[in-house]
Amino acid sequence: MSAPDGSPVGAERSIGQLFASATADMSALVHDEIALAKAQLKQDVKRGATSGGAFMAAGVLLLFSLPMLSFALAYGIRTWSDWNLAICFLLSFAANVLIALVLALIGVVFAKKAKKGRGPQKVAASVKETAGVLQNAKPHPRPELPEDRVPQAIEAVARSSS
Numbered sequence: 001m002s003a004p005d006g007s008p009v010g011a012e013r014s015i016g017q018l019f020a021s022a023t024a025d026m027s028a029l030v031h032d033e034i035a036l037a038k039a040q041l042k043q044d045v046k047r048g049a050t051s052g053g054a055f056m057a058a059g060v061l062l063l064f065s066l067p068m069l070s071f072a073l074a075y076g077i078r079t080w081s082d083w084n085l086a087i088c089f090l091l092s093f094a095a096n097v098l099i100a101l102v103l104a105l106i107g108v109v110f111a112k113k114a115k116k117g118r119g120p121q122k123v124a125a126s127v128k129e130t131a132g133v134l135q136n137a138k139p140h141p142r143p144e145l146p147e148d149r150v151p152q153a154i155e156a157v158a159r160s161s162s
Contacts, residue, residue, distance in 0.1 A: 029130070037123040047114035051107050058103035066096055 013021075073092030078085055 030127070033123055033127050040123065044114050047110055051110035051114055054103055054107035054110060058100045058107065061103065062096060062100040066093070069096060 070089060070092045073095060074085065074088040077083065077088040077091055081088075
């Protein structure tokens with residue numbers, strides 16, 4: 001087994017190596033948090049675009065299909081039922097409005113999902129929490145080693161810190 005920096009486990013590392021390792025880990029954590037925020041923001045934008053597309057499709061459908069669809073449906077109802085032509089046109093209009101309402105409802109559902117997706121805010125809160133913990137963290141007190149640095153004292157420190 002070896003430590004993340006490649007040194008064997010149990011080998012004593014200098015303070016500079018420990019600091020470099022901690023700095024590299026913190027940098028990797030920050031980069032991962034940024035990547036997470038980007039991914040969540042991309043997902044929220046995608047949901048918003050889907051919502052806008054559904055609303056646009058509802059409007060385009062209602063605008064362009066009403067004349068042709070209304071005439072075809074009204075004359076079809078008239079052919080099958082022998083009802084008054086005015087009632088047939090009202091029924092065809094009601095069918096078009098119903099389809100547009102269903103598409104608008106789909107747009108509302110996706111808009112609510114996009115609004116609820118608070119991905120970047122969650123990541124920012126997590127980063128603030130991590131920074132707060134690191135600011136309040138204090139190193140463990142280490143016993144003073146004698147000047148000659150006896151190997152037994154070094155082993156005791158290595159065992160107590162692992």
